Amino acid sequence: MVDVLTVTNLSKLYGETIAADAISFSVQLGEIVGLLGPNGAGKTTTINMILGVLQPTSGTIRIDGVDLSKHRSRALQCTNFQAVYAPLPGNLTVAQNLRIFGMLYSVKNISARIEQLIRDFDLDHFRNTKCGVLSSGEQTRVSLAKAMLNSPKLLLLDEPTASLDPATAQEIRTKIRDSTADRSGVLWTSHNMYEVAEVCDRVLFLSHGKILLEGDPKRLPREHGKETLEELFIAVAREPLALEGT
Amino acid sequence: MSTQRAAAIVLRQLYLFRGSPARIIPLFAWVAIDVVLWGFITRYLNSFTSSGYNFVPALLGAVLLWDFFTRVMQGVTTAFFEDVWSRNFLNVFATPILISEYISGLVLSSIWTSIIGLIVMLVLATVFFGLHSSATVCC
Secondary structure: OOEEEEEEEEEEEEOOEEEEEEEEEEEEOOOEEEEEOOOOOOHHHHHHHHOOOOOOOEEEEEEOOEEOOOOHHHHHHOEEEEEOOOOOOOOOEHHHHHHHHHHHOOOOOHHHHHHHHHHHOOOHHHOOOEHHHOOHHHHHHHHHHHHHOOOOOEEEEEOOOOOOOHHHHHHHHHHHHHHHOOOOEEEEEOOOHHHHHHHOOEEEEEEOOEEEEEEOOOOHHHHOOOOOHHHHHHHHHHOHHHHOOO | OOHHHHHHHHHHHHHHHHOOHHHHHHHHHHHHHHHHHHHHHHHHHHHHOOOOEOHHHHHHHHHHHHHHHHHHHHHHHHHHHHHHHOOOHHHHHOOOOOHHHHHHHHHHHHHHHHHHHHHHHHHHHHHHHOOOOOOOOEO
16 A cells, blocks of 8 residues: 655654654555544644644655655645634635635646535535535535545544534545545544544554554454543543553 | 746635625725825925925825835735634645745735725826826926
């Protein structure tokens, strides 16, 4: 399998605070990798460094073989993201936002691509509605449509279903899986362990900026003497030192 | 440098203006007030200058140029703040856009909005205060 993301010894220091501590991992094409950890573990810092909006203190990031620090524009051409804390501008309509971001990602046949995404994400009723007046679920669908505009090889999702009701979250998960299957590598952060177990092929547990555990979300809890992924998450959050090096 | 990405920044401002009279009216309202104000001042100055010095091209022309550049500067700042207010920086700078493309887009969008103000100023100054290309400082 082809690595779409390779992170090597990535570190980020804020003064004396270590947000990311020499972390290394990779994401392969067609793989969904869960990045898990308690609040402040360094998940969003890692994602921001991969997006090129935060300068790492040290380490390298290669997206589809391209070094992000040397060829930022080329590396980000095949990347996209969706995060609950980064909604699209609320004073523009759905279609306007998609067109602008389509141009920013240099999408070919942009009008046809927008129409296809509007159909795929059931946004036809809202195409001329300003994003600011949409519900959380609808805004998430618009953000996901934006994230799929350039058919990214690497898709970064930072809690994509946070604040959504279970039915909408299930629908969103299905759409993400349908849209990315075998075409993208996905790095997915979430605090919903049920969701992680359902969608992720592999998970990385992050605590205090270090990757403590890595493995199949269905087998990993048993391997560490826990019943569920949620129990394992709580153990990582409360007793990271006990799991370090296991 | 990609012209398409710079054009995306311009298009964003165009969409914002298209849907909002509250953004369109200030494009020409304040500059119109400025021209009227300085137009009457130049008339007043012309009325008691014994040497026949014509203040219209000098003073009103300077006001036009001053207002145009001020509007360009304000337009860049406002367009930049638009991304701050809508918390759009992460979305924009996670794209392949370069800083030079972003700034070019802001400057271009600011120039075209300022040109609208400049046209309004030129029309008012020409029609009501006699500013024209052949006007000379001394008559």
